[in-house]
Amino acid sequence: MVPSCPFIYIIRKDVDVYSQILRKLFNESHGIFLGLQRIDEELTGKSRKSQLVRVSKNYRSVIRACMEEMHQVAIAAKDPASGRQFSSQVSILSAMELIWNLCEILFIEVAPAGHLLLHLLDWVRLHVCEVDSLSADVLGSENPSNHGSFWNLVTILVLQGRLDEARQMLSKEADASPASAGICRIMGDLMRTMPILSPGNTQTLTELELKWQHWHEECERYLQDSTFATNPHLESLLKIMLGDEAALLEQKELLSNWYHFLVTRLLYSNPTVKPIDLHYYAQSSLDLFLGGESSPEPLDNILLAAFEFDIHQVIKECSIALSNWWFVAHLTDLLDHCKLLQSHNLYFGSNMREFLLLEYASGLFAHPSLWQLGVDYFDYCPKLGRVSLELHIERIPLNTEQKALKVLRICEQRQMTEQVRSICKILAMKAVRNNRLGSALSWSIRAKDAAFATLVSDRFLRDYCERGCFSDLDLIDNLGPAMMLSDRLTFLGKYREFHHMYGEKRFADAASLLLSLMTSRIAPRSFWMTLLTDALPLLEQKQVIFSAEQTYELMQCLEDLTSRRPVRGESDIQQLQDEDIETTKVEMLRLALARNLARAIIREGSLEGS
Amino acid sequence: MEEIYAKFVSQKISKTRWRPLPPGSLQTAETFATGSWDNEENYVSLWSIGDFGNLDSDGGFEGDHQLLCDIRHHGDVMDLQFFDQERIVTASSTGCVTVFLHHPNNQTLSVNQQWTTAHYHAGPGSPSYSSAPCTGVVCNNPEIVTVGEDGRINLFRADHKEAVRTIDNADSSTLHSVTFLRTPEILTVNSIGQLKIWDFRQQGNEPSQILSLTGDRVPLHCVDRHPNQQHVVATGGQDGMLSIWDVRQGTMPVSLLKAHEAEMWEVHFHPSNPDHLFTCSEDGSLWHWDASTDVPEKSSLFHQGGRSSTFLSHSISNQANVHQSVISSWLSTDPAKDRIEITSLLPSRSLSVNSLDVLGPCLVCGTDAEAIYVTRHLFS
Numbered sequence: 001m002v003p004s005c006p007f008i009y010i011i012r013k014d015v016d017v018y019s020q021i022l023r024k025l026f027n028e029s030h031g032i033f034l035g036l037q038r039i040d041e042e043l044t045g046k047s048r049k050s051q052l053v054r055v056s057k058n059y060r061s062v063i064r065a066c067m068e069e070m071h072q073v074a075i076a077a078k079d080p081a082s083g084r085q086f087s088s089q090v091s092i093l094s095a096m097e098l099i100w101n102l103c104e105i106l107f108i109e110v111a112p113a114g115h116l117l118l119h120l121l122d123w124v125r126l127h128v129c130e131v132d133s134l135s136a137d138v139l140g141s142e143n144p145s146n147h148g149s150f151w152n153l154v155t156i157l158v159l160q161g162r163l164d165e166a167r168q169m170l171s172k173e174a175d176a177s178p179a180s181a182g183i184c185r186i187m188g189d190l191m192r193t194m195p196i197l198s199p200g201n202t203q204t205l206t207e208l209e210l211k212w213q214h215w216h217e218e219c220e221r222y223l224q225d226s227t228f229a230t231n232p233h234l235e236s237l238l239k240i241m242l243g244d245e246a247a248l249l250e251q252k253e254l255l256s257n258w259y260h261f262l263v264t265r266l267l268y269s270n271p272t273v274k275p276i277d278l279h280y281y282a283q284s285s286l287d288l289f290l291g292g293e294s295s296p297e298p299l300d301n302i303l304l305a306a307f308e309f310d311i312h313q314v315i316k317e318c319s320i321a322l323s324n325w326w327f328v329a330h331l332t333d334l335l336d337h338c339k340l341l342q343s344h345n346l347y348f349g350s351n352m353r354e355f356l357l358l359e360y361a362s363g364l365f366a367h368p369s370l371w372q373l374g375v376d377y378f379d380y381c382p383k384l385g386r387v388s389l390e391l392h393i394e395r396i397p398l399n400t401e402q403k404a405l406k407v408l409r410i411c412e413q414r415q416m417t418e419q420v421r422s423i424c425k426i427l428a429m430k431a432v433r434n435n436r437l438g439s440a441l442s443w444s445i446r447a448k449d450a451a452f453a454t455l456v457s458d459r460f461l462r463d464y465c466e467r468g469c470f471s472d473l474d475l476i477d478n479l480g481p482a483m484m485l486s487d488r489l490t491f492l493g494k495y496r497e498f499h500h501m502y503g504e505k506r507f508a509d510a511a512s513l514l515l516s517l518m519t520s521r522i523a524p525r526s527f528w529m530t531l532l533t534d535a536l537p538l539l540e541q542k543q544v545i546f547s548a549e550q551t552y553e554l555m556q557c558l559e560d561l562t563s564r565r566p567v568r569g570e571s572d573i574q575q576l577q578d579e580d581i582e583t584t585k586v587e588m589l590r591l592a593l594a595r596n597l598a599r600a601i602i603r604e605g606s607l608e609g610s
Numbered sequence: 611m612e613e614i615y616a617k618f619v620s621q622k623i624s625k626t627r628w629r630p631l632p633p634g635s636l637q638t639a640e641t642f643a644t645g646s647w648d649n650e651e652n653y654v655s656l657w658s659i660g661d662f663g664n665l666d667s668d669g670g671f672e673g674d675h676q677l678l679c680d681i682r683h684h685g686d687v688m689d690l691q692f693f694d695q696e697r698i699v700t701a702s703s704t705g706c707v708t709v710f711l712h713h714p715n716n717q718t719l720s721v722n723q724q725w726t727t728a729h730y731h732a733g734p735g736s737p738s739y740s741s742a743p744c745t746g747v748v749c750n751n752p753e754i755v756t757v758g759e760d761g762r763i764n765l766f767r768a769d770h771k772e773a774v775r776t777i778d779n780a781d782s783s784t785l786h787s788v789t790f791l792r793t794p795e796i797l798t799v800n801s802i803g804q805l806k807i808w809d810f811r812q813q814g815n816e817p818s819q820i821l822s823l824t825g826d827r828v829p830l831h832c833v834d835r836h837p838n839q840q841h842v843v844a845t846g847g848q849d850g851m852l853s854i855w856d857v858r859q860g861t862m863p864v865s866l867l868k869a870h871e872a873e874m875w876e877v878h879f880h881p882s883n884p885d886h887l888f889t890c891s892e893d894g895s896l897w898h899w900d901a902s903t904d905v906p907e908k909s910s911l912f913h914q915g916g917r918s919s920t921f922l923s924h925s926i927s928n929q930a931n932v933h934q935s936v937i938s939s940w941l942s943t944d945p946a947k948d949r950i951e952i953t954s955l956l957p958s959r960s961l962s963v964n965s966l967d968v969l970g971p972c973l974v975c976g977t978d979a980e981a982i983y984v985t986r987h988l989f990s
Binding site for chain 1: 618619620621622647648649650686688703731732740742743745759760761781782783784800801802804806817820822826827829848872873892958960961962978979980981
């Protein structure tokens with residue numbers, strides 16, 4: 001059984017968020033939050049209200065499930081310190097559920113007079129639950145009516161308005177001691193006849209009030225006649241049922257807190273209380289119960305603020321008392337959906353709901369794992385959500401590609417192109433550094449980053465120049481439409497195509513491709529020498545491949561290349577050697593081109609068939 | 611589709627796998643393993659769905675899966691496979707491949723064997739050593755094949771300390787997943803949208819076959835082989851597209867089916883009912899593809915030379931029928947003509963469904979919303 005505890009402890013942040021059990025709370029409530037946001041805005045009136053009440057109950061059941069589990073862990077804890085820690089967590093959760101439940105009754109359910117009291121009774125019964133264990137105790141014993149706590153049990157049943165059960169207990173007493181059978185019966189009758197609003201009942205409030213007045217007077221008469229004088233227990237029960245404050249206060253221990261006192265008081269003195277009158281009773285109940293001995297706890301202040309229908313005060317006090325934004329963020333969001341917070345705006349621009357959600361979501365982003373939940377919360381903050389998300393999402397550490405893919409998907413779904421580019425760039429750089437050129441290329445394709453694609457292609461070309469062959473042919477040969485991303489990449493693809501054509505002996509096609517590569521200027525200047533050298537074997541073939549036109553163009557390119565070469569001054573041995581090689585190459589090319597030109601002219605000049 | 615039980619487990623689940631049943635066993639699946647990711651401390655856990663004789667009115671709790679045991683795992687669990695009844699192989703984001711051993715008598719897991727530098731960018735000897743995440747692992751007792759972000763393929767054998775065979779730089783991009791075609795052939799998919807078939811009998815570091823889509827080079831994330839027909843392979847891509855390939859013919863997929871709205875993380879043929887396919891995706895949905903078509907009864911009267919002989923023809927036409935059914939319904943499926951029934955199995959959209967596994971009538975899947983879903987009535 002969960003102990004009811006009126007205290008709220010402030011616990012340091014580092015324990016809270018990372019607790020295994022609280023994570024379930026975060027995850028489940030995330031699902032409920034999303035469901036709430038998607039509730040059709042069109043719905044109004046009763047159906048909307050019932051949906052909102054259902055959402056509220058879902059939240060509460062999640063809190064309760066958490067509480068149960070934590071309670072089990074607390075019991076099973078091996079060392080007392082952690083056991084205590086878990087127990088205090090349990091009491092915090094219990095307090096949260098208590099507050100939430102009250103807010104549901106007052107703000108969401110908006111129960112009218114009459115029904116209000118029924119809800120409040122349920123509320124108290126849910127949270128003061130020693131009754132069940134006591135009841136099991138007493139009923140399980142040989143002779144219930146002789147049990148030490150028998151009268152305590154009956155009293156507490158009366159205090160909670162559970163008159164049917166109280167009557168059953170009294171009948172046991174009647175059976176056990178025939179002497180008091182008579183008065184037990186009378187008391188039982190009184191209990192049975194107390195008018196109470198039942199859910200299906202069609203009586204109006206005034207009817208109920210009238211009946212209740214009659215019943216109250218009947219009880220008064222019994223008191224005057226001292227019917228129950230012989231049995232002090234029954235006498236005090238009667239006084240309780242008359243709503244006598246002194247009698248109620250005598251039962252402080254059984255009541256255990258002021259809000260129980262409040263509800264019992266209302267039950268037996270003003271069952272048709274209207275919501276707006278609640279706060280008078282609340283304040284006075286608190287004062288009477290505490291009796292000047294102790295000062296109100298934070299929880300008491302929160303509940304009082306709720307009875308006064310001061311939602312902002314409730315939220316403010318909760319924010320101060322609790323160390324985690326979870327509770328206030330979700331509660332405020334729900335109340336906002338009930339259209340209860342519209343009128344207030346905070347000074348710094350965004351409204352309270354958004355502020356709290358932003359705080360909560362930022363907290364989630366600080367966790368290595370829960371950041372994914374935070375994304376959805378930011379989505380539903382209209383003013384600052386997107387900006388906050390943009391800032392946070394770039395800072396998530398990405399240690400595997402799979403995580404990076406998830407982050408990128410989140411960004412792409414929200415059209416955050418800047419973030420996509422920057423993340424892809426980081427990943428592409430990492431890939432290049434690790435010599436994973438294929439990965440680098442696929443990242444730059446995803447980000448549509450032409451500049452980076454150029455960088456990668458340059459790397460490939462450089463490798464080719466140095467080693468004479470391409471690494472990662474599987475990538476370059478299969479570029480597909482991605483080739484169009486950058487000029488350099490297109491060149492790379494086309495160059496490989498040239499190699500293929502050459503390999504397949506389609507020389508004419510290869511030749512024109514090679515020429516177009518140079519003349520269209522997509523080949524980088526540094527590569528022209530290599531291209532021209534590739535042209536050599538084509539020029540040296542037995543048959544004439546390049547036409548005269550083409551040969552002229554090739555010569556043009558060669559001239560272009562050589563004329564641009566700077567005149568060297570002082571140079572060392574290595575450079576001289578390089579220069580020698582260069583000059584030899586150029587000479588060979590010139591010779592080949594000249595020969596080809598000659599043959600081409602002759603062939604083109606001759607008549608066909610000769 | 612009833613009775614799918616969800617349980618929140620306080621860790622994001624990256625992989626779920628059923629423990630294989632002993633061959634010839636009549637039991638249904640009972641135990642599954644999960645791996646977590648993105649935590650400061652990740653765990654490999656074993657769960658049991660136990661035995662529920664009678665479902666009472668609040669059947670919800672009866673169906674819950676219970677944790678049997680777990681063990682700390684360094685790095686994210688990138689992939690997980692059951693090697694045999696007791697051993698689990700995992701691939702880690704630290705580039706390490708680990709074999710865990712389950713001790714059923716005291717319900718614990720322990721590390722049985724580990725290859726810590728299975729995947730790396732710069733080698734262990736070099737000063738700038740950096741590890742690379744191992745992205746996929748597949749087992750075929752006694753062999754284990756792993757692939758990683760470093761584009762490397764490793765072939766390990768249980769109880770051998772060193773790798774039996776390593777293909778360095780098998781791919782210039784990241785290898786996402788691997789599966790066995792026929793031993794000794796494996797098939798890998800990479801992040802430039804290519805399927806590569808490798809034959810371990812051949813020396814050399816070149817794939818024996820490369821297949822890819824023309825058009826956009828969409829990265830492929832998952833691959834699965836048809837359980838009966840070893841040439842039929844299904845892959846899932848980054849754009850959520852499901853492709854069916856016939857590796858014997860051509861280099862193009864046989865069919866492309868537009869499926870999810872985001873990356874498809876896993877695709878599985880049902881091991882005993884291969885007309886059923888399951889996919890899960892980053893968009894939070896899990897789909898069941900049902901391609902089982904009613905094959906119309908072919909007439910058993912087979913006229914030969916004017917004489918109809920029912921007895922003889924029966925066996926011949928039976929043979930014809932058998933030949934017909936061997937052609938996979940996946941390959942012959944024309945999406946326009948034959949209808950594939952697609953059902954979404956999860957009750958509501960959640961965060962990404964990272965992994966799923968099917969065995970008999972049971973399905974398990976894990977999500978980024980830190981929940982595990984189990985159903986024991988897949989075909990009801």
